[in-house]
Amino acid sequence: MKAVEVRELVKDYGSFRAIKGISFDVKAGEIFGLIGPNGAGKTTVLRTIATLLQITSGSITVFGYELPKEAGAVRKIISYLPEEAGAYRNLTGKEYLNFIAKFFGEGEKSQNMVRRGLEIANLGERINDKVDTYSKGMTRRLLVGRALMIDPRLAILDEPTSGLDVINAQEVRRIINSSVEAGATVLLSSHNMLEVEFLCHRIALMDDGRIVASGTAAELKEEYDARNIEEAFVKAIK
Amino acid sequence: MIGNIVKKEFKELFTISTLLPIVFVALVFGFVGQMIGSVGESMQEKPVIGVVDMDGGDFSDTAMSVLIERAEVIYNGSDAEEGLRKVREDNGVALLVIPENFSQKIYANQPGEIEIYWIMRGAGMMDSISSGVVEWLIQAANQEISRKLIQQDSSVDPALVLNPTTRIETTFFKGKEIQGLSPSVLGGMLGSQSTVIPVVVMMLIILAGVSVISSMGLEKENKTLETLLTLPVRRSHIVIGKIVGSALVGMIMAIIYMLGFSRYMSSFQISDVNLADFGLALGMQDYLLVGISLFVALLAGLSLCIVLGTFAKNYRSAQALIFPITALAMISAFIIMFKDFDTIPVVLRVFLFAIPFSHPMMAMRALMLDNYSLVIGGIAYAAVFTAAMIAVAVRIFNSDRLLTGSVRKRAALGKLVWGFRR
Ligand SMILES: Nc1ncnc2c1ncn2[C@@H]1O[C@H](COP(=O)(O)OP(=O)(O)OP(=O)(O)O)[C@@H](O)[C@H]1O
Numbered sequence: 001m002k003a004v005e006v007r008e009l010v011k012d013y014g015s016f017r018a019i020k021g022i023s024f025d026v027k028a029g030e031i032f033g034l035i036g037p038n039g040a041g042k043t044t045v046l047r048t049i050a051t052l053l054q055i056t057s058g059s060i061t062v063f064g065y066e067l068p069k070e071a072g073a074v075r076k077i078i079s080y081l082p083e084e085a086g087a088y089r090n091l092t093g094k095e096y097l098n099f100i101a102k103f104f105g106e107g108e109k110s111q112n113m114v115r116r117g118l119e120i121a122n123l124g125e126r127i128n129d130k131v132d133t134y135s136k137g138m139t140r141r142l143l144v145g146r147a148l149m150i151d152p153r154l155a156i157l158d159e160p161t162s163g164l165d166v167i168n169a170q171e172v173r174r175i176i177n178s179s180v181e182a183g184a185t186v187l188l189s190s191h192n193m194l195e196v197e198f199l200c201h202r203i204a205l206m207d208d209g210r211i212v213a214s215g216t217a218a219e220l221k222e223e224y225d226a227r228n229i230e231e232a233f234v235k236a237i238k
Numbered sequence: 239m240i241g242n243i244v245k246k247e248f249k250e251l252f253t254i255s256t257l258l259p260i261v262f263v264a265l266v267f268g269f270v271g272q273m274i275g276s277v278g279e280s281m282q283e284k285p286v287i288g289v290v291d292m293d294g295g296d297f298s299d300t301a302m303s304v305l306i307e308r309a310e311v312i313y314n315g316s317d318a319e320e321g322l323r324k325v326r327e328d329n330g331v332a333l334l335v336i337p338e339n340f341s342q343k344i345y346a347n348q349p350g351e352i353e354i355y356w357i358m359r360g361a362g363m364m365d366s367i368s369s370g371v372v373e374w375l376i377q378a379a380n381q382e383i384s385r386k387l388i389q390q391d392s393s394v395d396p397a398l399v400l401n402p403t404t405r406i407e408t409t410f411f412k413g414k415e416i417q418g419l420s421p422s423v424l425g426g427m428l429g430s431q432s433t434v435i436p437v438v439v440m441m442l443i444i445l446a447g448v449s450v451i452s453s454m455g456l457e458k459e460n461k462t463l464e465t466l467l468t469l470p471v472r473r474s475h476i477v478i479g480k481i482v483g484s485a486l487v488g489m490i491m492a493i494i495y496m497l498g499f500s501r502y503m504s505s506f507q508i509s510d511v512n513l514a515d516f517g518l519a520l521g522m523q524d525y526l527l528v529g530i531s532l533f534v535a536l537l538a539g540l541s542l543c544i545v546l547g548t549f550a551k552n553y554r555s556a557q558a559l560i561f562p563i564t565a566l567a568m569i570s571a572f573i574i575m576f577k578d579f580d581t582i583p584v585v586l587r588v589f590l591f592a593i594p595f596s597h598p599m600m601a602m603r604a605l606m607l608d609n610y611s612l613v614i615g616g617i618a619y620a621a622v623f624t625a626a627m628i629a630v631a632v633r634i635f636n637s638d639r640l641l642t643g644s645v646r647k648r649a650a651l652g653k654l655v656w657g658f659r660r
């Protein structure tokens with residue numbers, strides 16, 4: 001079964017056409033990466049799939065549920081990590097995880113989620129401090145924990161490792177991988193070419209609201225006769 | 239150097255959103271000022287009254303001539319029933335009846351009785367002005383009578399000279415017949431209802447409104463909204479959750495405020511007349527209605543605030559968005575303090591009714607006078623208003639606007655960036 005099916009998607013902001021008709025599939029159980037220069041439309045695509053933005057034309061289905069008709073059903077099985085996000089500042093990290101977990105289950109089930117979230121966030125004692133006092137990277141870890149603790153069937157992660165140091169970024173990548181091993185599907189965007197190359201099973205290269213190339217890292221390198229994805233990227237958007 | 243900083247500060251602070259509040263408040267005060275200005279006019283106007291002279295003696299002639307000279311007398315006959323009807327019809331203030339033995343009594347060294355039938359139309363501060371003028375006229379008639387007494391017999395009893403007449407008063411107020419109270423006394427008794435309640439309701443709406451609009455602003459400022467909107471929870475539940483949460487916060491703040499304010503107001507309270515003696519006390523059922531009215535109005539105000547809150551970009555802009563609410567709450571509180579719903583012009587009445595939070599401000603006074611239709615109508619209206627606003631809010635929550643803000647500006651920016659890159 002396909003996790004995500006996007007067909008001829010067009011998205012306008014007012015009179016500005018940000019997405020100009022793109023189609024792609026994400027297979028269940030894979031990590032799919034969107035890359036592209038600033039303003040290419042990655043966030044717009046992810047937000048649209050995450051039920052946040054209305055579709056101008058075209059269609060999107062998530063595990064067979066059609067948007068926007070079945071947005072309610074889609075929200076039950078996805079988890080979205082916005083590129084720039086925060087948590088409620090008057091809550092502690094732990095309270096925040098509790099707050100989110102309650103939307104997905106009760107009692108034992110939600111407790112297990114919180115436990116997993118605490119593990120992923122890995123903030124030690126600081127988890128009991130108010131979010132207000134966290135550094136940028138700490139908040140990001142909390143939010144990654146929040147996004148992955150609920151065992152989503154599809155995790156939509158917009159630049160999951162942005163703002164994290166090398167060690168923490170690597171740790172987050174490991175967690176994403178283990179989520180997928182446990183059965184999740186991941187759709188992410190990134191500016192880190194190394195990350196994309198080693199993490200993603202397949203990649204789509206976006207530019208100016210269009211997908212200009214897609215395939216596995218190996219396929220892309222071959223197509224553009226490049227030594228690495230960074231080179232392929234630069235050649236593709238020239 | 240300093241000049242540079244001053245310039246930057248000025249630019250930051252001198253914006254539409256900081257000016258708007260002041261302009262609104264200025265407008266509200268201007269509006270109230272205009273209403274008070276017209277008080278002066280109605281003080282100078284001759285009051286409209288009816289008179290019935292059953293006595294026809296020396297002293298009643300004296301009194302009559304004073305009244306006829308200084309008031310606009312629309313009925314001067316011998317039938318009190320007929321006179322009262324005429325006064326009612328012609329928007330008069332009172333019917334003054336001088337009974338048969340008036341002059342005789344005064345000659346017998348007793349104060350003469352004047353029966354006054356007041357037609358009271360409202361209990362706002364400005365509604366008892368014309369009755370005040372009539373009271374002052376009676377004072378003038380008394381003086382004339384005293385002068386005549388002294389002229390006729392300089393050894394007259396000083397007690398009689400000081401008080402040559404007594405009044406027997408009946409006030410007709412919205413279907414109620416209240417014995418022994420004049421409109422100004424009655425107005426004073428209802429006074430705490432006309433000031434404390436509107437002010438407390440106003441504060442409640444503003445405080446709760448600020449918290450719901452701020453919560454929208456904070457969701458955006460802290461970037462939590464995007465996450466919230468992808469959680470498996472209905473948009474309507476998010477909206478209602480925010481409203482109820484803020485209602486609770488607002489209630490707590492309003493209670494604290496009310497404790498202070500009612501102590502402050504009680505220091506002005508002088509009358510210790512028991513409202514129950516005049517059939518004006520409220521029963522359990524009435525208090526329940528007031529409570530419901532307040533609750534529904536609060537929900538209506540907050541649902542309007544949620545819709546306004548969707549325009550908030552951050553905490554600061556949220557603070558400015560509360561001002562339409564503040565202005566509406568202030569205007570309705572002021573109107574209700576000064577005038578009764580029944581005594582304001584129709585246009586203003588429609589306007590006041592349309593503001594959902596004006597209803598609890600009026601509810602208590604309306605219930606004292608058994609005006610159930612206004613209160614229940616207000617509750618129904620506020621409930622419908624709330625439902626409509628929640629529907630609008632849910633629609634906005636389902637659209638892009640909450641996240642993308644004013645699309646046009648951003649789109650233009652997008653185009654610019656796009657053009658630049660090509
Ligand atoms: N709310 C909005 N209103 C108008 N235009 C917008 C809005 N959000 C994004 N855009 C425009 O849509 C285009 C795509 O933006 P998007 O955020 O999807 O890019 P992106 O690929 O995620 O970029 P980045 O790598 O910088 O995050 C850009 O030109 C942007 O200016």
Ligand SMILES: [Mg+2]
Pocket residue numbers: 042043044083158
């Ligand atoms: Mg982006």
